[in-house]
Structure formats: structure tokens, C-alpha cells
Amino acid sequence: MALLVDKHRPRTLETLTYHSDLSARLRSLAASGDFPHLLIYGPSGAGKKTRITATLRALYGPGVEKIKIDSRVFQTSSNRKLEFNIVSSNYHLEITPSDVGNYDRVVVQDLLKEVAQTQQVDLSAKQRFKVVVINEADHLTRDAQAALRRTMEKYSPNLRLILLANSTSNIIAPIRSRCLLVRVAAPTEEDIAGVLARVGKKEGYKSCEPLERRIAKDSGRNLRRALLMFEAVHAQNDNVTEKTQIPPPDWEALIEVIAKEMIEERSPQRILQVRAKLYDLLTHCIPATTILKTLTFKLMPKVDDALKSDIVKWSAFYEHRIRMGSKVIFHLEAFVAKFMRLYEGNLMGMDMDFDD
Amino acid sequence: MASFFDIRARQAAAAATASSSKQQTPTQDNRLQPWVEKYRPKSLDDVTAQDHTVTVLRRTLQSANLPHMLFYGPPGTGKTSTVLALAKQLYGPELIKSRVLELNASDERGISIVREKVKDFARMQLSNPPAGPAGEEYRKKYPCPPYKIIVLDEADSMTQDAQSALRRTMETYSKITRFCLICNYVTRIIDPLASRCSKFRFKSLDEVNAGKRLQDIAKLENVPLEDGVVDTLLRCSEGDLRKAITFLQSAARLVGVVQAAPAADKKRKRAKIDDDEDEDVMDVDQPSSSNLVTVRSIEDIAGVIPTNTIDNLLTAMQPSSKGTVYGRVSKAVEDLVAEGWSATQIVTQMYEEIVIKDDTTGDWQKARIVLCFSDVDKRLVDGSDEHLTILDLCLQVAGILGER
Ligand SMILES: Nc1ncnc2c1ncn2[C@@H]1O[C@H](COP(=O)(O)OP(=O)(O)OP(=O)(O)O)[C@@H](O)[C@H]1O
Ligand SMILES: Nc1ncnc2c1ncn2[C@@H]1O[C@H](COP(=O)(O)OP(=O)(O)OP(=O)(O)O)[C@@H](O)[C@H]1O
Ligand SMILES: [Mg+2]
Ligand SMILES: [Mg+2]
Numbered sequence: 111m112a113l114l115v116d117k118h119r120p121r122t123l124e125t126l127t128y129h130s131d132l133s134a135r136l137r138s139l140a141a142s143g144d145f146p147h148l149l150i151y152g153p154s155g156a157g158k159k160t161r162i163t164a165t166l167r168a169l170y171g172p173g174v175e176k177i178k179i180d181s182r183v184f185q186t187s188s189n190r191k192l193e194f195n196i197v198s199s200n201y202h203l204e205i206t207p208s209d210v211g212n213y214d215r216v217v218v219q220d221l222l223k224e225v226a227q228t229q230q231v232d233l234s235a236k237q238r239f240k241v242v243v244i245n246e247a248d249h250l251t252r253d254a255q256a257a258l259r260r261t262m263e264k265y266s267p268n269l270r271l272i273l274l275a276n277s278t279s280n281i282i283a284p285i286r287s288r289c290l291l292v293r294v295a296a297p298t299e300e301d302i303a304g305v306l307a308r309v310g311k312k313e314g315y316k317s318c319e320p321l322e323r324r325i326a327k328d329s330g331r332n333l334r335r336a337l338l339m340f341e342a343v344h345a346q347n348d349n350v351t352e353k354t355q356i357p358p359p360d361w362e363a364l365i366e367v368i369a370k371e372m373i374e375e376r377s378p379q380r381i382l383q384v385r386a387k388l389y390d391l392l393t394h395c396i397p398a399t400t401i402l403k404t405l406t407f408k409l410m411p412k413v414d415d416a417l418k419s420d421i422v423k424w425s426a427f428y429e430h431r432i433r434m435g436s437k438v439i440f441h442l443e444a445f446v447a448k449f450m451r452l453y454e455g456n457l458m459g460m461d462m463d464f465d466d
Numbered sequence: 467m468a469s470f471f472d473i474r475a476r477q478a479a480a481a482a483t484a485s486s487s488k489q490q491t492p493t494q495d496n497r498l499q500p501w502v503e504k505y506r507p508k509s510l511d512d513v514t515a516q517d518h519t520v521t522v523l524r525r526t527l528q529s530a531n532l533p534h535m536l537f538y539g540p541p542g543t544g545k546t547s548t549v550l551a552l553a554k555q556l557y558g559p560e561l562i563k564s565r566v567l568e569l570n571a572s573d574e575r576g577i578s579i580v581r582e583k584v585k586d587f588a589r590m591q592l593s594n595p596p597a598g599p600a601g602e603e604y605r606k607k608y609p610c611p612p613y614k615i616i617v618l619d620e621a622d623s624m625t626q627d628a629q630s631a632l633r634r635t636m637e638t639y640s641k642i643t644r645f646c647l648i649c650n651y652v653t654r655i656i657d658p659l660a661s662r663c664s665k666f667r668f669k670s671l672d673e674v675n676a677g678k679r680l681q682d683i684a685k686l687e688n689v690p691l692e693d694g695v696v697d698t699l700l701r702c703s704e705g706d707l708r709k710a711i712t713f714l715q716s717a718a719r720l721v722g723v724v725q726a727a728p729a730a731d732k733k734r735k736r737a738k739i740d741d742d743e744d745e746d747v748m749d750v751d752q753p754s755s756s757n758l759v760t761v762r763s764i765e766d767i768a769g770v771i772p773t774n775t776i777d778n779l780l781t782a783m784q785p786s787s788k789g790t791v792y793g794r795v796s797k798a799v800e801d802l803v804a805e806g807w808s809a810t811q812i813v814t815q816m817y818e819e820i821v822i823k824d825d826t827t828g829d830w831q832k833a834r835i836v837l838c839f840s841d842v843d844k845r846l847v848d849g850s851d852e853h854l855t856i857l858d859l860c861l862q863v864a865g866i867l868g869e870r
Binding site: 135293402415422 | 619806845
């Protein structure tokens with residue numbers, strides 16, 4: 111059974127809900143014939159991929175939805191073999207180069223050249239160029255990005271890129287300079303509630319507007335998350351009401367427990383107990399950044415105003431260390447210890463932030 | 467279904483189009499080209515605002531001698547265009563293929579390639595210009611100097627080893643080969659290489675020249691501009707002409723002016739920028755005001771955050787009696803992040819407002835505020851979480867502002 115998130119994904123620009131201005135812009139770009147390279151950015155679950163899939167359909171027609179997945183092997187200069195998955199239709203292909211980590215440059219170099227040098231297979235294709243969609247473009251290494259630069263210019267008659275990213279900060283300036291940047295804002299809470307109502311109707315769920323609004327609010331304006339929560343609530347309750355509990359995901363519940371524990375007692379033993387739970391989260395593949403961020407925001411309502419800005423400061427500090435370092439647990443634990451010290455200091459009326 | 471990578475399908479397809487592709491009207495392609503390519507300078511004379519470089523290079527067209535060269539400067543300032551134009555003017559269409567090798571970051575350029583591909587090309591015999599009377603004509607147009615050019619575009623992404631390997635090659639074959647290295651960051655070119663080259667700095671395009679170029683393009687493409695659009699383009703593109711042209715084309719597409727296909731007899735003129743276009747513009751239907759490219763549409767495309775959104779954030783950071791600073795700032799930041807504004811853009815605009823424009827804040831406070839900006843910039847480049855990083859910045863700055 112398909113999940114709601116896949117089942118009711120709008121497939122054409124006309125049927126996309128919310129951001130109708132943006133849909134109109136994409137439509138006019140697709141119709142203009144000189145479609146540019148695009149860099150689509152916006153928060154997770156805002157609907158970037160959905161919009162792009164609809165745009166491709168506007169460019170090439172429904173044929174673009176007939177996709178298949180190939181596995182290809184690339185050889186690095188050190189003769190390592192890399193296996194890599196490619197999703198493609200007759201007109202486009204889609205890759206996630208961050209799957210191969212630091213070898214992404216090889217894949218980008220080889221693949222794009224190959225695409226650029228091939229003709230359109232379908233002679234009646236509506237566009238002369240083919241499109242390559244690059245997922246998680248903000249995770250491309252600098253080398254891989256550099257490899258895109260001249261390719262984007264030289265092969266522009268045959269090839270257009272669509273880069274998808276959560277943020278543009280990690281995209282090098284020469285690439286940004288070659289793309290049309292398109293921002294996809296997260297849908298508002300009303301937008302989300304509207305989508306839930308519509309999906310609920312199609313599924314034959316009992317409609318309950320206050321619950322839908324509550325889910326929209328709890329989702330943090332992430333539509334994917336809202337849809338997952340919506341499905342879970344209806345799977346667990348035959349009869350939903352205004353007051354039905356929205357169960358948070360397990361990992362989030364566990365972080366809430368950690369936050370409570372850190373407030374209750376500040377001691378070395380407590381740090382040990384918390385560490386066990388942090389390990390638990392990490393072994394369930396919750397990214398360290400997500401853990402740290404969620405923990406920080408769960409601590410906030412529980413602490414004195416005077417402390418808040420320092421806590422954010424250290425959270426941001428250790429998040430940076432997580433990126434740069436190699437052992438994420440060190441930095442998570444350091445944050446826990448730091449928090450406890452700040453908290454104690456505040457209780458004793460002292461400024462304990464003397465590492466500054 | 468034929469595979470994307472199925473060689474045979476591709477060849478069949480290629481064969482099928484081969485005959486027809488000749489007839490494919492180049493004019494139509496031209497119209498559908500991205501403007502950055504369409505208006506790429508075709509000769510040195512078309513290169514805007516790099517007067518010094520152009521003057522020096524133009525001299526080489528006469529003297530038939532050329533040093534090794536290093537072009538450096540920010541994106542979209544004409545480096546690649548200049549070398550391509552120079553090559554075209556030196557060798558003309560017949561010789562350019564055999565005399566010029568262009569390698570860029572999308573080509574494999576490890577040390578082994580530099581050893582082999584570059585060396586092979588470097589030591590190859592010079593090809594000859596066409597013989598006979600036709601050749602004489604050709605030489606009149608193109609000087610065809612007795613050396614080849616190897617262009618290493620985006621050279622800053624070459625490894626140090628590969629750069630080192632170039633040193634010898636450069637010297638050994640300097641009689642018949644010149645190198646042109648192009649990069650954004652001159653510090654990434656190893657010293658022994660840099661010191662072998664004449665350096666040409668490409669400046670960010672100054673407003674007058676870049677503005678003129680943009681105006682010319684808008685005119686040729688029949689795009690009516692609201693007052694102030696050119697200034698906005700220049701401001702948003704920070705001296706990067708490619709970006710400015712891309713913005714302009716996108717804005718034009720969005721208001722639908724591009725679809726007005728030019729009549730056949732106007733096409734040729736369109737390929738080249740010249741001044742006597744007025745009549746053309748006259749006899750096109752007067753564009754209705756709904757087709758006007760507006761200042762706001764450019765800012766929108768450029769990802770500039772609207773003034774009132776930034777003002778909201780700044781107000782939230784000021785000490786006040788309404789709620790707590792954390793409460794206000796965290797809400798404002800959450801909204802900015804959900805709206806998808808890029809963190810670098812937020813930081814840039816905040817810096818502009820707080821450090822540059824605001825003169826009610828004391829110098830001592832500003833001195834401490836810029837330290838926060840320095841930290842944040844580095845973290846963002848390292849890939850830190852944007853939400854936490856921006857929230858941290860705003861709270862720190864709010865703290866400092868609240869101290870007065
Ligand atoms: N306009 C829309 N109307 C209704 N549902 C939508 C719309 N856009 C997206 N969705 C739904 O929202 C979910 C998330 O969309 P999508 O996968 O496109 O997000 P994304 O921006 O690519 O997220 P991420 O950055 O996490 O990859 C999908 O399940 C899709 O069904
Ligand atoms: N000095 C200039 N004069 C005229 N047009 C220019 C100039 N600089 C840039 N452009 C325009 O911008 C486009 C890109 O320029 P070009 O490829 O030469 O930039 P670049 O300096 O090589 O940038 P990068 O460092 O990103 O490779 C050109 O096609 C042209 O339309
Ligand atoms: Mg996605
Ligand atoms: Mg270039």
C-alpha cells in the first residue's frame with residue numbers, strides 16, 4: 111500500500127496546490143523554449159521535488175513519468191569501482207551524487223559529458239535538450255561543483271541542469287551565477303491544513319478541521335511530516351476528534367525524555383545516562399544535527415530567559431564541531447555537559463560562561 | 467523503451483537526425499539560446515570594461531607574440547569569453563581546432579592527463595594555414611602566429627601535483643606553445659606557475675559599462691524595463707555580468723516578452739549588438755505595461771529578501787517591553803528559515819543594515835558585532851545548520867545591541 115506522501119502527490123503544474131505564483135512562473139519557463147539551468151532551494155518537505163517533477167511533465171509530456179532505475183559502475187582514477195544508481199526516462203535523468211561521497215566528481219564528470227554528447231532518443235521530443243536533476247546539490251563536493259561549471263556553458267544546447275538543495279550557502283558562486291535560483295518556501299499552516307483536508311477526503315477519512323490544523327502546526331511547516339503524522343493518527347484511531355493525541359515519532363519522544371533528565375539533575379551520572387540514550391538515537395540513524403537541534407529547542411521552554419541566548423550559542427558551536435569533527439558523540443556530550451554547567455551557574459547566580 | 471545510454475539507440479537516433487539537423491534553422495536555435503551565450507563577446511571589441519587587458523591583448527594581434535597568461539577574477543567578468551575571442555581572432559575558424567586546446571574543470575585533469583594530453587598537444591607540429599590565394603586572404607584576416615595555445619580554464623581546481631607537472635611542459639615547449647590559465651582565486655595557483663605568466667586581473671564589472679551592456683541587450687530583445695531596473699540588476703549581481711544577464715532573461719521570460727519572435731529580416735541584426743536598432747523597436751507592437759520588467763521582479767529572482775521582512779527581524783532584535791528577546795527573535799528566524807531565504811542572503815542583508823547603514827549603534831558595539839559575522843560566515847561555508855547558526859547570530863547581536 112502506497113503511503114499518503116506518494117499516493118496523492120500532485121503530478122502536473124496545474125494541480126499543484128499553494129504557491130500558485132511559483133507554479134505560473136515554472137509554467138512560463140517550461141513554455142519559453144529557452145529553459146535555463148535551475149537551482150531550486152527551500153526547506154525540507156516544502157515540495158521542491160514535486161514541483162520539479164511537474165515541471166518536467168510540462169516540458170516533455172507524460173512520457174517523462176515512465177522511469178526506470180539503472181545501476182552503473184564508474185571507475186575512479188585509483189581504479190576503485192563505484193556502483194551508482196540512476197533514475198531515468200527517455201528525456202531526463204536523476205542522480206544523487208552525494209551517494210558516492212568524495213567520488214562524486216567522477217560521476218558528475220563522466221555522466222554529464224555522456225548525456226551532453228548524446229542526442230535526444232525520442233525524435234519527436236518537445237525539447238532539444240535533456241534535463242539532469244541533481245538531488246542534494248548542496249552536498250556536492252567543491253571539486254564536483256567545479257566540474258559542473260564549464261559543462262553548464264559548453265553543453266547548454268543539449269543539456270539543462272536542475273539542482274535541488276535545502277540551501278544555497280554551500281553552492282559555489284560560479285555555479286550560482288550560471289543558474290536561475292528558485293526559492294520554494296514551506297507551505298503555511300493553512301496551506302498544509304488544506305492539503306490534509308483534501309487528502310483526507312480522497313481517503314475517506316472523517317474530516318476534523320481542528321485536528322488538521324493542529325497537525326499543520328506541529329509539523330513545523332513540513333508538508334511531508336504533516337502527511338506522515340496525519341496518516342499515523344488515522345491509522346491509530348478509528349474515530350478522530352478534536353482532542354485526539356498526535357503521537358510524536360519515537361525519536362522525538364526520546365529526546366523529550368533527555369531534555370527532562372538534563373533539567374532534573376545535573377551530575378556526571380546523569381551525563382552517563384543521557385549518553386546511553388544519545389547512542390540509542392545515533393544507532394537508529396537519527397542525524398547528530400537533528401538530535402542537537404531538537405534537544406536545544408526542547409530545552410528552551412524549560413529554562414530561564416537569561417540563559418537562552420548562551421544555550422543557543424553553544425548549541426551552534428557544537429553543531430559546527432559535529433560538521434567538522436569525526437566523532438559526533440563527543441560533541442553531543444560536550445553540549446550536554448556545557449548545558450548543565452550553564453544551568454548550575456545560573457542557579458547560583460554566577461556567570462559560568464568563562465570559556466568565552 | 468530505448469535506454470538513455472543504449473549506444474545503438476543513440477546512434478540510430480543520431481543517424482536519423484544527421485540529415486535533418488543540417489537544415490535545422492540556426493536562427494531558431496539562436497533565439498532559444500540562453501542570452502549569456504547569445505551575447506558572449508565574439509571579439510575582443512565586444513569585451514566590456516576590461517580595458518587594460520583588452521588593450522594589451524589587442525596589441526598581440528599585431529605583434530604576433532604572446533606571453534604565457536594568467537587570467538584571474540570573480541565569476542562572470544569575461545575571462546573565458548576573452549580567451550575564446552582572442553583565439554578566434556588569432557586563428558580563425560579553419561585553424562582554431564588544431565591550434566587551441568581547451569581543458570576545464572569538467573575534464574579529467576589529474577597529473578597523468580597533464581603529462582600526456584597537454585604534453586602531446588604541446589609538442590605537436592604546428593598546423594598550417596590554408597595555402598594559395600585563399601590562404602593569403604585568410605592570413606590577412608587572421609594573423610595565425612606560429613604557436614599553439616593551451617587554455618586551462620578553472621585552473622584553481624587543479625591539484626598542486628598537476629600544476630607542478632605543468633612547469634616543465636611550459637618551458638620545454640615554449641617555442642611553439644603558449645599557456646593561458648584561468649581562475650577565480652589566484653592564490654590557488656602555485657607560485658612557480660604564476661610567476662611564469664603575465665597576470666591579467668579581471669575586475670568586477672563597473673556599473674557604467676555593465677549597465678550599458680544590459681541596456682543594449684534589453685533593447686535588442688525588446689524587453690521594456692521599468693525605471694531603476696538596470697540599477698537593481700547591477701546591485702543584485704555584484705559585478706557578475708553573467709548573473710545580471712541571467713536575471714534579466716528570467717524576468718523577461720516571466721512577463722512573456724520573449725515569445726515575440728522577430729521577423730526574418732531582423733534576425734541577422736540581432737546576432738550582433740549595434741546601435742541603429744531603433745527602427746526595429748519602433749515597429750514592434752508597443753509593449754503593454756503588464757509586460758514591463760519591474761524592480762521587484764528582479765529582486766524576487768535574485769532572492770533578495772523584501773525590506774519589510776528584514777525590518778521585522780531587526781525590530782525583533784531591539785530591546786523592547788513586548789515579550790522576551792528570545793521569544794521574538796526565535797519566531798522571526800523560524801519564519802525566515804521556513805520561507806526558504808538563503809542564510810547567506812540573510813547574513814548579507816543584516817550586515818548591510820546593522821553594520822553599514824545604521825549609525826545609531828556605537829563603534830565599540832559594531833566592532834563586536836562584526837566578530838559574530840565573521841564566525842557565522844565561516845560556519846555557513848562549513849555547512850553548519852542554517853537555522854541554529856542564524857538564530858545564534860541574531861541573539862548575539864541582539865545581546866550586544868541591548869547593552870547600551
Ligand atoms: N503542491 C502540493 N500539493 C499537495 N501536496 C504536495 C505538494 N507539494 C508537495 N506535496 C507533498 O509533500 C511531500 C513532500 O514533497 P517533496 O518530496 O516534493 O518535498 P521536498 O521539498 O523535495 O523535500 P526534501 O527537501 O526533504 O527532499 C510529498 O509527499 C508530496 O506528496
Ligand atoms: N567583460 C564582459 N564583456 C561582455 N560580456 C561579458 C563580460 N563578462 C561577462 N560577460 C557575459 O557573461 C557571460 C559569462 O562570461 P565568462 O564566461 O567570460 O565569465 P568568466 O569570467 O569566465 O566566469 P567564471 O569565472 O564563472 O568562469 C558571457 O557569456 C557574457 O554574456
Ligand atoms: Mg526532495
Ligand atoms: Mg569561465
